[in-house]
Structures are given as structure tokens and as C-alpha cells.
Amino acid sequence: MAGDPLPPGSTIGILGGGQLGRMLAMDAARLGLSCHVYCPDPDSPAFAVAARHTVAAYDDAVALERFAAECDAVTYEFENVPAGTVEILTGRLPARPSGRSLAVCQDRKAEKTLVEGLGIGTAPWRPVDRSEDLCAALADIDTPALLKTRRFGYDGKGQARIDTLDGAHAAWEAIAAASAIVESLVPFALEVSVVAVRGVAGDFAAYDVVENVHEAGILRISRVPARIAPATAAAAVEIARQIAEELGHVGVLAVEMFVIRDAGGERLMVNEIAPRVHNTGHWTIEACAISQFEAHVRAVAGWPVPSTERHADAEMVNLIGADADRWRDFAAEPGAALHLYGKSDTRPGRKMGHVTRLRPRGS
């Protein structure tokens, strides 16, 4: 699986054509690598910056075969790629990260089981495979709790809050899932994440821990450095390293965590793992010589893991829905690095772009 690094001129296939694919394709081009983006949506933002693209369904075996034949390695901009798609591609060419990273991160039960298996904290949780299990699960853990579909949730979708036992049935109806997990809402002081990269040789590096603010389940702001103790930051990076190692992950992965503050100091609980470049790592484009996107591409190409050093403090704000209509304000703000994803439709809750502002380190 390791093999020789792909030389410049090679083609990286990217499944998914959203803003993450778009930013991956641009950083691949910086390295002299070519990109082929595969996405069912003919209006995919990533197509505009990729040398080639395919518009086809994720289960179109003929299109996938052709795509595989034209690429030297394949990666994913999102984790909800159907398992069948990955099966067709794996074996034909290096697929990085591998099917195991995807399979675990697609399934909240598998994810939490893996994290707990490493002795890493999570919010108290129980699997809920049938509606009948929900009451028993809620007997074990505290409310308020969140009921989450096991699969295909993102940006707060597929989730329902349960404040009291009375509301359990309504929550189950609301998410309308075949299977789910329920987890206690923990009273966290901060949300943080670690964006890290692991190479084919097992080499590992992490960007500085970032502090995040979510609104209505959607990331609003990321700030680096996170306002946590140095020991907590080191522990957060170690958690990401253990998870990446356990998955045999290749590429970038992001681990979202809660920081719990009590009399004993700061503790971490893993909330979610994303086996890909992540919204909470967008600040790396301006604040680091090598961004999370380039780090991912390098790992996918079998190159050594690069430096994740940061030379500025940074704050990133997502532009969600109509926020992007204020582009003139951001364009007129001298230090603001504006990113717009080239999406033609503005919809409420849709990530349209982001703005990063830098400050000197430690200011």
C-alpha cells in the first residue's frame, strides 16, 4: 500500500465536488499534481479548478471504472461515500484514506466504540437499534441528551434533542432512522478540534488545537490557538494520533472534542471524527505555509507528512446562506482573506464561503 510517492504530473481522483474538493484540487495543482473530480452534481464547485471531472452517480460502476483508470490515487472530500463505491475503487488504485477510516467514521456506533476502545473519553452514550431500545438507553444515561442517526448525519442534520423522557418518542420520529445512538449533552467549557495528518509510512503531524463555536449545529467560528492549557492541547493531539494510528488512516483527519472544566482541571471527550479535511482547519490556508488541503494531498500522493507549523494567530468565520451577500463588506476589509465557493444557489444553512483574519502570533 505504501509504495513509491506519486511524482508530479500524476492524477489524484477526488470523490465529491463541494468546497472541500475545490480547495483540495487547488492545492494539488500547486504541487504539480492533476485532479479528476467525480461528483453526481453537474454544478459542483470543484469542477472549475480541476483538470478533469466526471458527472456520474456514486453507484455507476462503468463511470467508476473509467475514473479509476484515469487516476493514480483516489481520495474523498466527504465520508458518506457509499461502501460499494469504495469497494470498486480499492484494489484498482490506492484509496486514501482506506475503506476502514470511512466505514468507522460513517457509523457513530463504530466510531464511539473505537474511541472508547482506546480508553479515550466520550459523552455517555448508548446504541439505539430499535425504538424499543430508547427507553432503556435513557435509563442508563442522563438527559438532556441528543438522539443521532448512526449514519449520514452532518451539520446538525439527523439529530434531535431529548430534554425529558416524555420527549423520547417524538425525537425518534423526528430523525426517522433505522438505527441511532443517544448521548448525554455534556456541560462543556469549550469545543476544540485537532486537524492532523498521517502519511503512508505512519508519520504524523497535527496543526495547533483550534477552538470552535457552533450555532444551530453548524460551525460558525474557529479560532487558533484554543484557550486551553498546554497539557490539554498536548493531550488533544495525542488523542488524534491514537485514533489515526488505530484506523491506519492516511491523509488528514479531524477530531472534534469537548473540553470539560471541573475541580480536577481540564478533561477531553471526543465528540466526532471526520476522516478528511475539515471546516475547522480552513484557517491553515493563511496561517500556515502548508494548509490542511495540501497536507492531505501530500499524504494521498504518498509524500512525507509536511510541517504543520503556524506563523500567525487566526480566526475563521463561516459565511452561511445570505452571509455571503455581504461580500462587498469583506472585500473592503483590508486584512480579511475572503473565500467564496462558487455556489450558484444561496440557501439558508448552506456554507457559501468563509473569511479568515490573521493576527501576529501571541497578540
Place this chain on the structure above:
Amino acid sequence: MAGDPLPPGSTIGILGGGQLGRMLAMDAARLGLSCHVYCPDPDSPAFAVAARHTVAAYDDAVALERFAAECDAVTYEFENVPAGTVEILTGRLPARPSGRSLAVCQDRKAEKTLVEGLGIGTAPWRPVDRSEDLCAALADIDTPALLKTRRFGYDGKGQARIDTLDGAHAAWEAIAAASAIVESLVPFALEVSVVAVRGVAGDFAAYDVVENVHEAGILRISRVPARIAPATAAAAVEIARQIAEELGHVGVLAVEMFVIRDAGGERLMVNEIAPRVHNTGHWTIEACAISQFEAHVRAVAGWPVPSTERHADAEMVNLIGADADRWRDFAAEPGAALHLYGKSDTRPGRKMGHVTRLRPRGS
């Protein structure tokens, strides 16, 4: 000419498909702007990252008309665009920079005349319109001198050195030009450049002065900050501002200067003006939140001039010809930001990529 800023989703036309066009197209995409690259070379590096491209000659009026109809503004990645091409485009859509910037910078005589007219120093020079003028010119200025074609010179091409009057005729034969200029070689302490940007409203900003090392007429290394006195740096920026203003320039322009050190301190002489993004500004990609490429695109789109603030010291090294074969070394060097331009043919003297290394400011 000013008008409203182009909104995201607009299309910027770029004449020229080399690495400068490629880096412009990537930064335009960051802002949600689309690019259409026009270049006669079907293997143009910029095509891979642009939403659209046209392969056609610069004098293909039909192709140019179609290109103009599909773009909202047009710019150039190099100054040697034929005047006729610019004529066809100007009037149909905003052409930024304008034909005046191109006309002056295409012609060493016009360029030096403009600089002198502003009271700015240049190396002693004389126009040589016919071979018969060369001896008279050399009677006025000191040897050693450089004979340079008036038009279409770059990377040391179209130049010949004259060490003594005896060598004058051979130099004239070597450059084989219809008209030329001859200039004295000045004993400079340093070569520096200012990469600056001027907006449609006349707003202006400059990146920090950069120190350059050329080898065989080709840029080898750029380092920022330049090791010059603060007053010299301020004077260099003021020179760039005056030139941009005089040209009515819109977009990025680079002014290369010699720093002369003598008993009186440091003096500046303008060597050359490039009315475009410039190799000596590549370090801005990593060391600034907004690179020279994005600054140029913003100006072309009629947006306000952005901040040119720098948050790290930087050194950029060009990868020329076979240098790029060492990509594995650069890929393994943790802090090195590697750029490869996607050129399929490695030729001696050809710019294949560059590497930028950052250091904390003032270190």
C-alpha cells in the same frame, strides 16, 4: 472605467496560460470568480485550474471576440501581448491594466523615458535605433554596458554585454534587433523590487521591499525583508507609487531597482517595470494573508486594494530546468512550500516551480 466591482460569479479573462496565469486563476477561484484563460499553447499550465480556456493565436480576431463576449474583465499574465490584441479587447470589456501600461512596459525606451520624466534615477542609457547610433551612444555612457532590444526581452534574453567599444558591433549582431537601448552597468550593492497594487479608484498598496539575486539573467532567489535602510525601503515604495500613478495602472505592478551604496548612503535606480504579477512576489502566497495574485485579481475585478501585510519573513528559490527533478528532496523538507507549475517539458532555463521557506518575522 471604474464602475461597479464585479460580483462573485463573474468571469475574469486571462491572456497567457503560463505559471502566472495558473496562480492568478487559483486565487480568482478563491474569491468565487471564474477564469477563462486564452493562450495559443495547447499545453498551457493555467488551463488545468481554469473553468474555461481558449487555444487560439493572439491575432485571431474571431476567437478574441468570442473570448471578450464570455468575460467580464480581461487581464494579462505577461506584458508582451500584441498591441492589436489589446485594441480588440479594450472597449468591449474592462482591460486591466490598460493598453498604456502595456505599451510603456513593452518598450524599454518608453519605460526609461517615463521613469526619468518622474525624476527617478536609472542607469545611464541611450536609445539605439540604428547600428550607426551605437558608437555615439557609447561615447556618452560608460562601459561595461548592456545592449538590450527595445521590445520582447525577458529572463536575460535579447541582451548582450559590451565590455569595450571594440565589442559593440558583435553585441549588435548578437541581439539582432531593429532597435535597442544601451545602458551602463552600474555597480549596485543589491537588487530589490517592489510589488505593488493599484485599484480602479487609484488606491494603492505595496508589499514589503524584496531583495533579489539573479543568475545568468534569471531570478534565482527573493528574500524579504530586503537588507536596506528603512528610508530606502520607503523611497522604493514611493517610486512604485509614482510609476503606477503615472501609468494610471490597475492591478499589480513590479518595479525592479538597483540599490547603489556610496559615501552619501543608499540610492535607488529603476531597472525595469513589469505591469503584472511578478516572480519576485511569489513569496506573498505563504507570507501574506492576501497574495500578489489575489491582489491583482481583486484590482482587475474593481474591488478595493487589499492589505499587503506580511506576517513572516520569507525566502523564495526558483526551480529552473532540472532543479525540479529534486522534488522528492523538497517534499521531504518539512517547512518547504513547494510549487510546481505542471509543465510537461523540462528545459534548461525554464521556470518549472519554486520553493518558499518562511521564518518568524524579524528572526
